[in-house]
Amino acid sequence: MTTQTVTAARTSRTKERTGTRRFSLGKTIAWCYIGLILLVTLFPFYWMLRTALSNNLALFTDPGSLLPVHFTLGAFARVLGLATQAQAVAEGGSGASLQIGPFLLNSLIYASLSTACTVFFSTIAAYAFARLQWRGRETMFSVFLSALMVPGILTLLPNFVLIKDLGLLNSFGGMVLPTALFSAFNIFFLRQFMLGLSNEIEEAALIDGAGRVRLLFTITVPMTSGPIITLTILNFINAWNDYFWPLLVTSDNSVRPLTLALAVFKQSSPQAQPDWAGLMAATLVAALPMLVIFMIFGKRIVNSIGFTGLK
Amino acid sequence: MMTTITKTRAGRLGKRPPRVRGSINAKAPAHRRDAALAWVLIAPGLVGFVAFVAYPTLRGFYLSFTDFRVLTPPTWTGLDNIIELAHDGVFWNSLLVTVYFVAISVVLGTAISIVTAVILHRLTASSVIRGLIILPFLISGVVAATLWSWMLDAQLGVVNVLVQHVFGHPVMFLTTRAWAIPSIAMISIWKSMGYNAIIIFAGLQTIPSSIYEAGRLDGASEVKMFRYLTLPLLRPILAMVLILSIIGSFQVFDIVQVATRGGPANASKVLQMYIYQKAFGQFDFGYAATMSLALFVVLIVITFLQMRLTRASESDTN
Structure with missing residues (x-):
């Protein structure tokens, strides 16, 4: 009886130990996975902002740069109708730019x-x-x-x-x-x-x-x-x-x-050189109300989506 | 208190009129004029239901068997549209393209959603992370498609900058036949993965943790517990996620319209886009209605099959 208990206790302890080790390795991999998912999910939003703050004519000089190329607010001015035609064209916007x-x-x-x-x-x-x-x-x-x-x-x-x-x-x-x-x-x-x-x-x-x-x-x-x-x-x-x-x-x-x-x-947009900076500025403005709603009500939205599954 | 409980329950069942119970005298006057008010309150909804759900559904069925060009009244043509449909190569191509898109986006999307949900559930209770992964779901398909068109751009897109580093040559993601649908499916997965993961996550939260504790005591590994505990218990939720994703994916439109416009050369012309072009490009509403009906039938069959295959209404526990 006693032997049995001891053996059982020992095996369970061994199991626990190996279990913990395997689990922490697994844990690292799992966190890496979550990190990757978050990166893929959020990077495009950053890229939208980065491009919107770039000068469209300069974009091709450094397409891989993580920071805006030739930082400017011109794209936003362009899509919000605050820039003159000449300014827009100077930064690579098309003549008939989008006034959102x-x-x-x-x-x-x-x-x-x-x-x-x-x-x-x-x-x-x-x-x-x-x-x-x-x-x-x-x-x-x-x-x-x-x-x-x-x-x-x-x-x-x-x-x-x-x-x-x-x-x-x-x-x-x-x-x-x-x-x-x-x-x-x-x-x-x-x-x-x-x-x-x-x-x-x-x-x-x-x-x-x-x-x-x-x-x-x-x-x-x-x-x-x-x-x-x-x-x-x-x-x-x-x-x-x-x-x-x-x-x-x-x-x-x-x-x-x-x-x-x-x-x-x-x-x-023209095939040759679309106004990507302007487009990204416009998409950012279009997405902005959703981002604001998300920041205020994020948790509520997550819970309501959960409800969809459980009803 | 007693009466309250009885009443709520009866109210929920709604079969027994309030008269039966002992407290009639107190309650009857309270509900005497309910019926009139109720009909007033649901009247707008009823009008909306009849005018924009019931009537259009029936009309859709009817129009499927007519030649209808909007400006002149529909003329009954019997099965002509269906015969035309059977011989319409573009339709069958669209159907294939759509099925291809659904297969990639649903299989891959659901797999990633499950893995993400399970890992999140085992790892962290952070509602911030859960919030962040649904961010793409909150923006419109048009915004997502525009954004990804830029990131996948053959010359300047950041994805291609990366691809070029690794493989030495860019990939024409949205402008070649082979890549158009996989690329669109990828955009769609990016947009909906978090949403599905959150639904699955909510399902995981309903599984009592004692089951996992028992599993761990028996020495089951995480992978085994996932295979033999999590998956079977999640079956009803997974079935629902699958059905919702399939129905949604079959009706994909905005991402395709913005990213490729169905091109190159019909390679990504999904069914919904063909229907739209028939109706609003060629004003062939009768034929477009027939295709809508065909899509509807496909969806019904798939839903039915899936309910049967996955036994959606029951999990393995009961």
């Missing part, structure tokens, strides 16, 4: 409008599904959820035709409408949180004579503000980065968002 200012504004309007509408309408619908008792509730909810099965590719073309028939091409209304009123994921996401709220506060307020609608905005919405903020961020990111749908329904520069302008700018 108006497109930036369009993106802001499109993303804000789309986000505000979809979050608002999803919130009130989620409230009806989570907090109210009514006949047909579960049926309607399954009907709504069935939308998750329909991929975009099937509805995009018919939706374009519909928006065209409604005369909404080249308008923010047309860009926003298909997602503004209804989003199955948003409703599902908010309903999950609203179901978990306690009834007591609501009931107390009801007895005090408050109406349901007032309850929704004074009690339920504040109590689910966390998930609502998360959804707002996710929807804003999606709308800001959206490319295909705006491409279908807009052709006029007065409403086109920045993603479209950027793609056009990239595609119409």
